[in-house]
Amino acid sequence: MKFAVIVFPGSNCDVDMYHAVKDALGEEVEYVSHTATNLEEFDGILLPGGFSYGDYLRTGALARFSNVMDEVVKAAEAGKPILGVCNGFQILLEAGLLPGAMRRNEKLKFMCRPVELRVDNNKTMFTSEYEVGEVITVPIAHGEGNYYCDEQTLARLQENNQIAFTYNGTNPNGSVADIAGITNERGNVLGMMPHPERAVEELLGSADGIKLFQSIVKNWRLAAHVVTS
Amino acid sequence: MMYKVKVYVTLRESVLDPQGSAVKGSLHQLNYKEVSDVRIGKYMELMIDETVADLDKTVKEICEKLLANTVIEDYRYEVEEVVTQ
Numbered sequence A: 001m002k003f004a005v006i007v008f009p010g011s012n013c014d015v016d017m018y019h020a021v022k023d024a025l026g027e028e029v030e031y032v033s034h035t036a037t038n039l040e041e042f043d044g045i046l047l048p049g050g051f052s053y054g055d056y057l058r059t060g061a062l063a064r065f066s067n068v069m070d071e072v073v074k075a076a077e078a079g080k081p082i083l084g085v086c087n088g089f090q091i092l093l094e095a096g097l098l099p100g101a102m103r104r105n106e107k108l109k110f111m112c113r114p115v116e117l118r119v120d121n122n123k124t125m126f127t128s129e130y131e132v133g134e135v136i137t138v139p140i141a142h143g144e145g146n147y148y149c150d151e152q153t154l155a156r157l158q159e160n161n162q163i164a165f166t167y168n169g170t171n172p173n174g175s176v177a178d179i180a181g182i183t184n185e186r187g188n189v190l191g192m193m194p195h196p197e198r199a200v201e202e203l204l205g206s207a208d209g210i211k212l213f214q215s216i217v218k219n220w221r222l223a224a225h226v227v228t229s
Numbered sequence B: 001m002m003y004k005v006k007v008y009v010t011l012r013e014s015v016l017d018p019q020g021s022a023v024k025g026s027l028h029q030l031n032y033k034e035v036s037d038v039r040i041g042k043y044m045e046l047m048i049d050e051t052v053a054d055l056d057k058t059v060k061e062i063c064e065k066l067l068a069n070t071v072i073e074d075y076r077y078e079v080e081e082v083v084t085q
Helices: A014-025 A067-077 A088-092 A151-159 A210-222 B018-030 B055-067
Strands: A002-005 A028-033 A046-049 A082-085 A101-103 A112-121 A137-143 A147-149 A163-169 A177-185 A189-194 B002-011 B041-049 B073-082
Touching: A002 A014, A014 A028, A014 A210, A046 A067, A046 A088, A067 A082, A082 A088, A088 A101, A088 A189, A112 A177, A163 A189, B002 B055, B041 B055, B055 B073
Parallel strands: A002 A028, A002 A046, A046 A082, A082 A189
Antiparallel strands: A101 A147, A112 A137, A112 A163, A163 A177, A177 A189, B002 B041, B002 B073
């Protein structure tokens, strides 16, 4: 399986994402510039964390108009897995690929530490290797992770099982319904504030994030993309 | 002639403004107890050429596509005519 890590001006978790796929997961991966106009050769798209365009105006607001985002939208429509982590999640919200918006953390502090997440839905292409209700430890690092959506949107997210991860115990940012990560209705776009790519081997303090990447690969292979040698 | 468009973007009333709340707390500490609410927003100035076909339509589009995220923010604007040399 071949992944693209999209690099925006100001991305800073692109190397972590690349390392997670290449070394921990053992799949193909390439850096792709925000100016790229074709993503057809890639099977999965990864939007890394960072501060694209310096977080000017709003987080993700300017990155959303990069050339490559038209291609990300096309890939989403084609059903390819799209994972946005941290700033990547913020970009997916601004692009309208996921519902809702991001606010400053409730306590206005940049939060950087490992947190516990609960896997709320394991019937997605990103979470199938986890048990439902499983509690995992993954680091967060954000100042604007306070997810917001109105009540109708929250009801829809719950009805469609689009809430993939919630914070277990203390909510670090004040997000609606303790949301840490959501998928789109179709289930092929996941946005999350915590960084699974920073938790892919014990040396990093936790290997709980690797199953997310393994889920993507496993489901991609199951979807008849079987490699014949 | 140019149009100077002053755009104000604020969080919607229904959305908690943590920065505004923090500033209100500080004002209360300074003993301005009569301040009952503070909302923090953004102020932007656009210079738009007078040749624009439909100023209101253009400004609304700009605000809704980029300057404001209407999921959580409201916007309003004022227009001033500026004489250029």
